[in-house]
Amino acid sequence: MRKTRAAAAVTVVTVMGTLLAACGGGTSSDGGGSNEQPKTLTYWASNQGPNIAYDKKTLAPELAKFQKQTGIKVKLEVIPWSDLLNRILAATTSGQGPDVLNIGNTWSASLQATGALLPWSTKNFDAIGGKDRFNASAVAAAGAPGKDPAAVPLYSLAYALYYNKKMFHDAGITTPPTTWADVIKDGKKISKNGTSGKWGLGLEGSNLQENIHISYVLAKQHGADFFDKSGKPTFTSPGAVDAVMQYVDMMQKDKIINPGNAEYAQNQSLQDFAKNKTAMVMWQAAASNFNSQHMSPSDWGAVPMPVQSGAPGQGKQVNSMVAGINMAIFNNTKNVDGAKKFVKFMTSDAEQVILNKAYGSVPPIKTADSNAAFQQTDIKVMANTLQTSATPLPQVPSESQYETQVGTALKNLWANVAAGKTVTKATVKSALSKAQQQMTQ
Missing domain, CATH: 3.40.190.10 (Periplasmic binding protein-like II)
Structure with missing residues (x-):
């Protein structure tokens, strides 16, 4: 990275x-x-x-x-x-x-x-x-x-939520999730509080781009952004903090994500998905990757990325960056x-x-x-x-810096959770504040 x-x-x-x-x-x-x-x-x-x-x-x-x-x-x-x-x-x-x-x-x-x-x-x-x-x-x-x-x-x-049909069937899950609450509920059936040896959701915590993409979508769903209309960073807004906290808690609190995913950087989560170790992944155009892992198209399904409630759309119902x-x-x-x-x-x-x-x-x-x-x-x-x-992600001159600084902040938060450290909203806000201070004006 x-x-x-x-x-x-x-x-x-x-x-x-x-x-x-x-x-x-x-x-x-x-x-x-x-x-x-x-x-x-x-x-x-x-x-x-x-x-x-x-x-x-x-x-x-x-x-x-x-x-x-x-x-x-x-x-x-x-x-x-x-x-x-x-x-x-x-x-x-x-x-x-x-x-x-x-x-x-x-x-x-x-x-x-x-x-x-x-x-x-x-x-x-x-x-x-x-x-x-x-x-x-x-x-x-x-x-x-x-x-x-x-x-x-x-x-x-665009991002979609891909699900492993065998793992869903084995867990008795008959329909794919549409909201984050559904993702957590289904993920818990599979991970069983981290005791089953299988996991509900995969991610790549050392992949800065993925960190940015998903946290940005969650921020939009919380009515927030990472920049104001003038292009000034607003990394510590309540909605941005809530978005990152929600994301991190899927590993920390909900225990549907393997802490080992904190070290994943590129395609490892797809490998776990193909090996029936992880039931869901959030990805862009995963088909060629699944094919390379010897998965048949009948082995997996794809649905729109989850929202907080209701159906995807504009405003707070955004479910992907362009x-x-x-x-x-x-x-x-x-x-x-x-x-x-x-x-x-x-x-x-x-x-x-x-x-x-x-x-x-x-x-x-x-x-x-x-x-x-x-x-x-x-x-x-x-x-x-x-x-x-x-x-689209913010079309501002400092966007690449944002990807580096906030993506790295997320990477460090994942590492803290994987190491058994407690991450709170105060921790998240501090990490985002540090990222904002490091932005070149």
Whole structure:
């Protein structure tokens, strides 16, 4: 995970404009740049599948197809999520980045503020078929409001609650949960106060992004946010504290989460799910991961993420952040035209079907998500969530710092519970206060 390296790295955001001016970018904001058009593009892809080898196998034939069509070779590097933000921030500082890269859509506004990414003006969108091709919710998570997006939606995702049908059947649970109270009730039937050797719910306490995503959703359900309308952090608001306390208590008080999950970082909770050790997981596009664990689609089900009461919707009924992957172009690429051709290729209807089918994600392209490949239950749950009950994480310049600071605060709280220490609301508020103090203004 990011750990302390990220905490240091994010401080470069506030000075990035000056640093980039010294790097000598190769294009204007609309992609003017040099007439020289290299025949190779470097591409940093995010790790979307169960492992890096899966991503390379998935992307290789598509990159070969692009080279055949255009004569442009794409040099691929798949980067784990634990390293991706640090690598991007280092590249924006040095000016030595790839031509094209994937970014988590929650980072869009932060990276936009550095000036390192090509703005997607109307002219640039027109070069890839137009902005109207993309779903509005996906574009809303591509940069700060009122500014040209910093990236283009590539894969859309939302959280769903996945449940292990065998474990539910064995526990006598006939219907999946819809509220957090249901999750706790069902989880207790399975974990039996932590004595059964099985657990109701899995999480990855050392995964900073997951910590942020779930705590943000819970905060929205408590009528709170982690920033005010001006973009100022409000980490210690009563609703934010209540949200984090509710989350932590699922391990501490309700005992439906294995304390060992505090150390989990990436995909371990899915492995426990596949081995009938954990009955429920909260995840984005888990199908390819389950397949890699030799689970049949008949072994698991998917339902919308729980709410406090009632049904998912807007306001306090938000049950996911707008998750997904965006595709960006570094401003100092020597081949902006080739880079835009590559983005156009990757967001074409045909490629969107191929890639999103491989990753179990939802195409952000309006004409692609109705394809028969995306009609299975879990994909439809995610698509409906994106349309009706998801909201973007705060599109503020300090968002990446927020992920690091609050994500780390949650990580430490999980570790305290796992070590047998009591976590109270005062403990939570203190941890969030410390995280807020460490934010760079």
